[in-house]
Amino acid sequence: MNEMKPSVSSGRKLSGVWIIPLVAAVIGLWMVIHTAMTEGPSITIDFKTAEGLEAGKTKVRILSHEIGLVEDVVLKADVSGVTATVKLDPEAKPLLREDTQFWVVRARVGAGGVSGLGTLLSGAYIEMAPGAAAEGRKAYVALEAPPLTAVGAPGLRLTLFSDRAGSVSIGNAVLFHGYRVGRVEAATFNSDRQQVRYDIFIDAPFHELIHSATRFWDISGIDFDASATGIQLNTGSMETVLLGGLSFGTPPGVAAGEPVADGTEFTLYGSYNAILENPYEYGTHYVVSFRQSLRGLAPGAPVEYRGIQVGRVERILLKELSGMGMGADRTDVPIPVLIYLEPGRLQIPDSEDSVSLLRTNIEQSVRDGMRATLQTGNLLTGRQLISFDFYPEQAAAELGQFEQYTTVPTIDTGLAQLQTQVSELFKKLNALPLEETVAGTNRAVAKLDGALVSLTAALDSANAMLSSTDTTELSGELVASLQKLRVVLDGFSQNAELYKSLNASLRSLDATLDNTRNLTRQLSDKPNSLLLPARTEPDPIPRANRQ
Amino acid sequence: MKPLLAILAVFIVGCASKAPELTQYLLRTDTPDRIAEQAPASTGIGILTVASYIDTPGLVLESGNGEVHAARHHQWADPLRESLRSFLASEISAATGRAIGAYSYRESDWKRRLDIHIDQLHGSVDGSAKLVANWAVIDATNQTVLAEHSFSETEPLSADGYDALVRAEKNLLSRLANAIAATLFRESGHEASSQS
Numbered sequence: 177m178n179e180m181k182p183s184v185s186s187g188r189k190l191s192g193v194w195i196i197p198l199v200a201a202v203i204g205l206w207m208v209i210h211t212a213m214t215e216g217p218s219i220t221i222d223f224k225t226a227e228g229l230e231a232g233k234t235k236v237r238i239l240s241h242e243i244g245l246v247e248d249v250v251l252k253a254d255v256s257g258v259t260a261t262v263k264l265d266p267e268a269k270p271l272l273r274e275d276t277q278f279w280v281v282r283a284r285v286g287a288g289g290v291s292g293l294g295t296l297l298s299g300a301y302i303e304m305a306p307g308a309a310a311e312g313r314k315a316y317v318a319l320e321a322p323p324l325t326a327v328g329a330p331g332l333r334l335t336l337f338s339d340r341a342g343s344v345s346i347g348n349a350v351l352f353h354g355y356r357v358g359r360v361e362a363a364t365f366n367s368d369r370q371q372v373r374y375d376i377f378i379d380a381p382f383h384e385l386i387h388s389a390t391r392f393w394d395i396s397g398i399d400f401d402a403s404a405t406g407i408q409l410n411t412g413s414m415e416t417v418l419l420g421g422l423s424f425g426t427p428p429g430v431a432a433g434e435p436v437a438d439g440t441e442f443t444l445y446g447s448y449n450a451i452l453e454n455p456y457e458y459g460t461h462y463v464v465s466f467r468q469s470l471r472g473l474a475p476g477a478p479v480e481y482r483g484i485q486v487g488r489v490e491r492i493l494l495k496e497l498s499g500m501g502m503g504a505d506r507t508d509v510p511i512p513v514l515i516y517l518e519p520g521r522l523q524i525p526d527s528e529d530s531v532s533l534l535r536t537n538i539e540q541s542v543r544d545g546m547r548a549t550l551q552t553g554n555l556l557t558g559r560q561l562i563s564f565d566f567y568p569e570q571a572a573a574e575l576g577q578f579e580q581y582t583t584v585p586t587i588d589t590g591l592a593q594l595q596t597q598v599s600e601l602f603k604k605l606n607a608l609p610l611e612e613t614v615a616g617t618n619r620a621v622a623k624l625d626g627a628l629v630s631l632t633a634a635l636d637s638a639n640a641m642l643s644s645t646d647t648t649e650l651s652g653e654l655v656a657s658l659q660k661l662r663v664v665l666d667g668f669s670q671n672a673e674l675y676k677s678l679n680a681s682l683r684s685l686d687a688t689l690d691n692t693r694n695l696t697r698q699l700s701d702k703p704n705s706l707l708l709p710a711r712t713e714p715d716p717i718p719r720a721n722r723q
Numbered sequence: 724m725k726p727l728l729a730i731l732a733v734f735i736v737g738c739a740s741k742a743p744e745l746t747q748y749l750l751r752t753d754t755p756d757r758i759a760e761q762a763p764a765s766t767g768i769g770i771l772t773v774a775s776y777i778d779t780p781g782l783v784l785e786s787g788n789g790e791v792h793a794a795r796h797h798q799w800a801d802p803l804r805e806s807l808r809s810f811l812a813s814e815i816s817a818a819t820g821r822a823i824g825a826y827s828y829r830e831s832d833w834k835r836r837l838d839i840h841i842d843q844l845h846g847s848v849d850g851s852a853k854l855v856a857n858w859a860v861i862d863a864t865n866q867t868v869l870a871e872h873s874f875s876e877t878e879p880l881s882a883d884g885y886d887a888l889v890r891a892e893k894n895l896l897s898r899l900a901n902a903i904a905a906t907l908f909r910e911s912g913h914e915a916s917s918q919s
Binding site: 679690694697713714715716717718719720721 | 743779780781784786792794795796797802828846847848849850851879880881882883884885887888
């Protein structure tokens with residue numbers, strides 16, 4: 177039988193109307209995703225101050241092209257600065273790297289020049305310098321000043337260390353032979369090394385000039401140097417004189433080294449002279465001790481061997497000396513001076529082997545009579561230097577030891593030596609037995625009296641001899657000679673022609689002098705009387721006595 | 724050109740202006756020269772000096788308070804230190820009757836020497852001439868001073884003018900010569916001419 181069976185269904189069927197919210201949801205989701213996909217990144221930048229920053233107005237630019245806007249500026253909780261929230265265009269997203277830099281461009285006036293004048297009218301903006309490192313950073317710290325070197329600029333970034341800050345500052349030029357090839361990017365004090373650290377950047381292609389033997393020196397201002405060798409004046413360009421700067425080069429006679437990598441450390445020398453004095457890498461320390469005055473012996477003073485510089489004075493070891501307590505006899509303690517000898521200065525290779533060779537040589541030379549002396553290098557400035565030379569008369573000596581240093585024996589020379597000699601002479605004079613000598617002399621004089629008595633007797637004998645016939649003949653000749661002499665002298669007597677002629681001449685001279693005296697008197701009365709007529713005042717007339 | 728001529732003319736006129744005439748006086752003795760015939764002098768004038776203020780050509784006039792004026796236009800013809808030698812020698816010689824050497828040509832023959840210094844010889848405003856002198860008689864052999872004398876006298880001027888002054892000074896010098904002559908041979912007992 178064919179029964180009618182009811183078709184049973186749940187009766188619940190999805191209504192077509194639901195498609196609408198579904199589509200809306202899809203669209204919404206798509207919109208969210210699209211927005212998220214197409215919206216530019218939002219980042220935060222920390223600034224020290226909010227000067228020039230304004231939410232909704234301050235723009236972010238790259239190469240003067242606008243890529244974003246400051247959305248919000250909030251004060252940090254610890255009031256150490258402000259944090260700006262910046263909305264960037266999507267195109268800027270790939271530029272946001274780890275090393276991307278931001279800074280505020282505003283009008284700046286400094287020693288290096290004037291910049292950002294345009295912002296006086298348009299208002300400050302944030303400049304962005306894209307980086308090259310990994311992407312993904314969202315929070316940045318702004319630079320205080322525009323970076324001196326663009327990120328990724330070709331060149332070489334080096335680190336210099338100097339014992340003193342000098343006048344080198346950020347932005348100063350780095351010169352090579354006077355031409356600007358780079359700049360100082362940062363100057364900080366490194367407390368670990370107790371030195372000033374300078375970060376410098378050498379632009380390509382000049383970075384190829386830098387190698388391991390390159391030396392850097394300060395050419396700021398005017399370098400005035402009065403040393404044992406004389407007086408010297410060095411200046412760089414006008415910019416470096418006024419603002420400061422660095423220069424680099426290779427010391428004369430030093431071969432070029434290996435190329436260097438980014439971040440290599442160099443020493444910054446105070447002057448070119450300092451480099452000339454320290455062009456060598458290897459050297460050795462010695463100590464020389466002097467009893468004479470060390471006035472004028474400054475650190476850096478030359479150490480010479482027969483006039484050729486072989487090293488320099490490092491310092492006077494007063495601290496070490498005081499640490500030793502000076503011993504019992506404080507008056508005769510020599511003062512130790514630390515010197516640094518460099519074998520490279522003797523035209524032998526600048527290496528460790530040469531240092532060993534030098535030490536061996538010095539040891540042998542001291543046995544042969546080599547000594548160190550203190551000498552005056554410049555009489556004008558009184559600078560002193562230490563000189564090595566051979567003194568064969570000196571007794572053989574050996575090298576000594578002071579603290580960790582080897583000592584070379586010394587002798588006094590020059591004034592000190594003279595002083596010692598004079599002092600010894602006086603000592604000897606004092607020691608002379610003068611009183612005994614005088615007493616002896618008195619005795620000798622007494623004996624002389626006796627001798628004189630004998631002499632008188634001898635003279636009596638001589639008189640007797642002179643009165644003998646032979647001697648009388650001799651006096652006859654003497655009389656004849658005297659007569660001849662008289663004849664000659666008669667020529668000068670008052671009646672002689674010569675005398676009369678002379679007398680006449682003298683009278684003539686006397687008359688001339690009289691006239692001259694009158695003329696002198698007249699000229700003295702009236703200096704112009706030779707040119708102008710003489711005064712015609714009449715003489716006063718003597719009057720007869722009427723009384 | 725004209726100014727130049729004018730200046731030249733001024734100079735020529737200036738040069739042409741008349742200067743007072745110069746009158747010179749000789750100091751000569753009025754005694755006749757008889758001595759030349761006599762024997763060589765045994766006495767002579769040795770050192771003769773005059774004070775600086777009269778060692779000048781002009782005759783000197785004292786105008787009071789020590790102020791003196793050497794005349795420009797009335798002068799001795801010879802320097803006084805020269806003419807005085809011969810004047811005094813002649814006068815002394817005339818007074819003593821012996822030869823007196825004026826110059827030291829034959830000084831080696833002298834036994835005595837006279838050293839004379841004229842200290843003052845000038846006219847004064849009070850109308851007189853004044854002469855102050857001193858002399859020494861010296862033994863020429865032993866070079867010892869035998870005697871020293873001085874002379875100081877004045878003579879009134881007989882008239883105005885330098886002629887009268889010269890005359891008065893000559894009179895004074897003659898009296899000085901007489902005074903010297905009186906002392907000359909007295910010391911050693913020689914006969915001396917009588918002079919007041």
